[in-house]
Amino acid sequence: MTSERRRIAPLPDTLISQIAAGEVIERPASVLKELLENAIDARARAIEVRLGGGGIRRIAVRDDGTGIPRDELALALARHATSKIQSLGELESVATMGFRGEALASIASVATITLTSRTANAAQAWQVDGRGGPATAAAGANGTTVDVRQLFDEIPARRKFLRAETTEYGHCLGMLERVALAQPDIEFRLFHNDKPQKHWRAGSASQRMRDILGIEFLQQCVTAERTHDLISLRGILVRPTHARGRADRQYLYVNGRYVRDRTVSHAIRQAYADVLHGDRQPAYVLFLALDPRSVDVNVHPSKHEVRFRDSGAMHQFVAQALSAALASGTATPDHPAARPAASMADRASARNAATTEPGMAGNANPAADAPTTAGGAHIPSMPAADGRYPRAQWQQTFALRDGGRDQAAWQAAYRPLDGNDPGTGTASDPPGGATEDFPLGMALGQLHGIYILAQNRAGLVLVDMHAAHERVVYEQLKRALDARTLPRQELLVPVVFNVSEADAGLAEEYHQTLTELGLTVTPGGPASLIVRSVPALLASGDIEAMVRHVIRDLGAIGSSPRLTEQRNILLSSMACHGAVRANRRLTLDEMNALLRTMEQTDRADQCNHGRPTWVQWPLADLDKLFLRGQ
Ligand SMILES: Nc1ncnc2c1ncn2[C@@H]1O[C@H](COP(=O)(O)OP(=O)(O)OP(=O)(O)O)[C@@H](O)[C@H]1O
Numbered sequence: 001m002t003s004e005r006r007r008i009a010p011l012p013d014t015l016i017s018q019i020a021a022g023e024v025i026e027r028p029a030s031v032l033k034e035l036l037e038n039a040i041d042a043r044a045r046a047i048e049v050r051l052g053g054g055g056i057r058r059i060a061v062r063d064d065g066t067g068i069p070r071d072e073l074a075l076a077l078a079r080h081a082t083s084k085i086q087s088l089g090e091l092e093s094v095a096t097m098g099f100r101g102e103a104l105a106s107i108a109s110v111a112t113i114t115l116t117s118r119t120a121n122a123a124q125a126w127q128v129d130g131r132g133g134p135a136t137a138a139a140g141a142n143g144t145t146v147d148v149r150q151l152f153d154e155i156p157a158r159r160k161f162l163r164a165e166t167t168e169y170g171h172c173l174g175m176l177e178r179v180a181l182a183q184p185d186i187e188f189r190l191f192h193n194d195k196p197q198k199h200w201r202a203g204s205a206s207q208r209m210r211d212i213l214g215i216e217f218l219q220q221c222v223t224a225e226r227t228h229d230l231i232s233l234r235g236i237l238v239r240p241t242h243a244r245g246r247a248d249r250q251y252l253y254v255n256g257r258y259v260r261d262r263t264v265s266h267a268i269r270q271a272y273a274d275v276l277h278g279d280r281q282p283a284y285v286l287f288l289a290l291d292p293r294s295v296d297v298n299v300h301p302s303k304h305e306v307r308f309r310d311s312g313a314m315h316q317f318v319a320q321a322l323s324a325a326l327a328s329g330t331a332t333p334d335h336p337a338a339r340p341a342a343s344m345a346d347r348a349s350a351r352n353a354a355t356t357e358p359g360m361a362g363n364a365n366p367a368a369d370a371p372t373t374a375g376g377a378h379i380p381s382m383p384a385a386d387g388r389y390p391r392a393q394w395q396q397t398f399a400l401r402d403g404g405r406d407q408a409a410w411q412a413a414y415r416p417l418d419g420n421d422p423g424t425g426t427a428s429d430p431p432g433g434a435t436e437d438f439p440l441g442m443a444l445g446q447l448h449g450i451y452i453l454a455q456n457r458a459g460l461v462l463v464d465m466h467a468a469h470e471r472v473v474y475e476q477l478k479r480a481l482d483a484r485t486l487p488r489q490e491l492l493v494p495v496v497f498n499v500s501e502a503d504a505g506l507a508e509e510y511h512q513t514l515t516e517l518g519l520t521v522t523p524g525g526p527a528s529l530i531v532r533s534v535p536a537l538l539a540s541g542d543i544e545a546m547v548r549h550v551i552r553d554l555g556a557i558g559s560s561p562r563l564t565e566q567r568n569i570l571l572s573s574m575a576c577h578g579a580v581r582a583n584r585r586l587t588l589d590e591m592n593a594l595l596r597t598m599e600q601t602d603r604a605d606q607c608n609h610g611r612p613t614w615v616q617w618p619l620a621d622l623d624k625l626f627l628r629g630q
C-alpha cells in the first residue's frame with residue numbers, strides 16, 4: 001500500500017452490488033429466502049424449489065405467480081428497481097415482503113442467474129440473464145423461474161465461509177419451513193439433487209404446522225388467540241411441561257414476515273416466567289397482524305427485525321394474551337370433543353375478517369388453528385364448559401372433620417380467598433353420587449406419602465401432592481396480594497432461629513417488603529430472627545426454611561414488590577416451603593380438598609418449576625396392562 005492519498009472516485013456498479021450483497025446474501029439459504037419472498041409477493045399458489053449441492057451449486061425457484069412482462073425483465077435484475085413501492089408513503093405502509101428492489105441485483109452480482117418469466121397474456125415466456133443483453137424467447141408456463149448457480153464462485157473470500165453441503169442444505173430446509181409455515185395457502189415442493197424431499201399441499205394453518213412440526217408437537221401446545229383494536233395475535237405455544245432444552249421452534253411472524261424481536265421475546269418469556277423451569281426454552285408459532293403503518297420493516301438489511309411504533313403496548317398485548325393462553329390452556333387441555341369442527345370454521349372466518357393488509361396473497365394473517373387431538377395421552381379434558389368446576393358444587397363437597405391443629409391450618413389454607421366459606425359437612429359421600437364427576441375425581445388414598453390416588457370417570461388420577469399444593473398456594477398468594485387481601489396468621493409460638501449477621505441485616509433492610517408479603521420478622525439479637533406472623537396460607541409449612549429462602553432471594557434480586565417478576569420469585573419461594581411436604585399423612589378429606597382447589601386454580605397442571613402435578617391413567621391403559629379384553 002502506498003502512503004500517498006488516493007483520489008475519491010465513484011465505485012463501479014458491480015462492486016456496489018457486491019458490497020450490498022454482503023449484507024443480504026450470506027449463504028444459499030439467504031438466496032432462497034429472497035426468491036421465495038418474491039414468489040409470494042407475486043401471489044403464487046404453488047412454489048417449487050430445486051437445490052443442488054446444498055444450494056451452493058444451484059437454487060432454482062419456480063412459481064405460478066403474476067410473472068414479469070418482457071420489457072421489465074432486465075429491470076428486475078437492476079439495482080433499486082422495484083414494482084412494490086414508489087414513494088416514502090408506500091414504504092411506510094409496505095405490505096409486501098420485498099420493497100428495496102435490491103435482492104435480484106445482489107444475487108446477480110455474486111452468482112450466475114437466469115430469470116425466465118411469462119405473464120398471463122403473453123404468448124410465450126422470455127428470459128434474461130445476469131450478463132445483460134436483450135430478452136430471448138424461452139419455453140415456460142405462466143409464472144417465473146429464477147435459477148441461481150455457482151454462488152460465490154467468483155468471490156473466494158465469501159465462498160470459504162460456506163459450510164458442508166449437508167449443513168447448507170439444512171439451512172435451506174429451515175428457511176423453507178419458516179416461510180412455508182406462514183403461507184399455508186401455497187403449495188410447496190422441495191427437491192435436492194433431483195430427489196423429492198418435501199411436499200406440503202395448500203391447506204389450513206394447522207395442517208401446515210402439522211406437516212412441518214409434526215403432530216406430536218402440536219399435541220403439546222395450547223392455542224393463543226386475541227384481538228385488540230387493530231392488532232391480532234394467533235398461534236400455538238408449548239405447554240410448560242413440554243418445554244424444550246433447545247431454543248429451536250421459536251417462530252414469530254409479524255404480518256406474515258418471520259422476524260426476531262426483543263420486545264415480543266421478552267413478553268413471551270414473561271408469560272412463561274411463572275411456569276417454566278430455569279433452563280427450559282419456550283417453543284411457539286405466533287402470528288401477529290397489525291396495521292402495516294404501525295410497524296417499521298425497514299430497519300435491518302435482511303429484514304429480520306422490525307420496529308413497533310408502540311413497543312410498550314405490543315409488549316403488554318403479547319404478554320397478556322400468552323399468559324391467558326397458558327392459564328386457560330391448562331384448564332382445558334385440547335381434546336377432539338372440546339374442539340368441534342365448527343369452531344375451526346368460525347375461527348377461519350374470524351381470521352379473514354381480521355386480516356388488515358392487502359396484497360399478501362390473502363394469507364398474511366394465517367390463524368393457528370387448534371391442535372385437534374388430545375393434549376398427550378394421559379391428560380383428559382375437563383368437562384365444565386369454561387374449564388372450571390362450578391364453585392357451588394365443590395363447596396358442597398368440601399368439608400373437614402373436626403381435627404387437630406394441622407387440620408385447622410389446612411382449612412385456613414383452603415379457605416377461598418374471595419371470602420366464601422368452604423362450608424361444612426362430610427366429604428366422604430359427595431352429593432348425588434357425583435364421585436366421578438369431578439375432573440380430578442375423588443381421592444382413594446395416598447401412595448408412599450408422595451402421591452394422591454384418585455378415581456375419576458376416565459380412570460385413575462395420580463397427583464404429586466407437594467407439586468400440586470405448591471402451585472395452588474402460589475396462585476392463591478398472587479391473587480391475594482393483587483387484591484390486597486392476604487390473610488395473615490399470628491403464630492401462637494413465634495418461630496426463632498439463628499442466621500448470619502448478613503442475613504439479619506437483610507431482614508432489617510427489607511423489613512417493609514417482608515411485611516408486604518405477610519411476614520412479620522423482627523430481630524432477636526445480632527444473629528437471630530423471630531417470625532411472629534405469616535400468611536395464613538403458609539402457616540402449616542416449614543416457616544423457618546421459608547423465611548431463610550425469602551431473605552436469601554431478597555439478597556440476590558433486591559426488593560421491589562411492585563415489580564411483578566421479582567415479587568413472583570419471592571412468592572414462588574414462599575409457596576415451595578409453605579406447601580405440604582412429601583411424607584405428610586393426609587386424610588381423604590384433605591386430599592379431596594386439594595383436588596377441588598386444583599380444579600379451580602389456573603395453571604394447576606404444572607408446579608412452579610414446570611413439572612406436571614398430575615397425570616391421568618385411563619382405564620383402557622390399565623386394561624392393557626392386564627391384557628383385558630384382548
Ligand atoms: N417471482 C417473481 N414473480 C414476479 N415478479 C418478480 C419475481 N421476482 C422478482 N420480481 C419482480 O422483480 C422486482 C425486483 O425483485 P427484487 O427481489 O430484486 O426486489 P424487490 O422484491 O422489489 O425488493 P427486495 O430487494 O426488498 O426483495 C420485483 O419488484 C418484482 O416486480
Ligand SMILES: [Mg+2]
Pocket residue numbers: 034037038097098099103104
Ligand atoms: Mg424481492
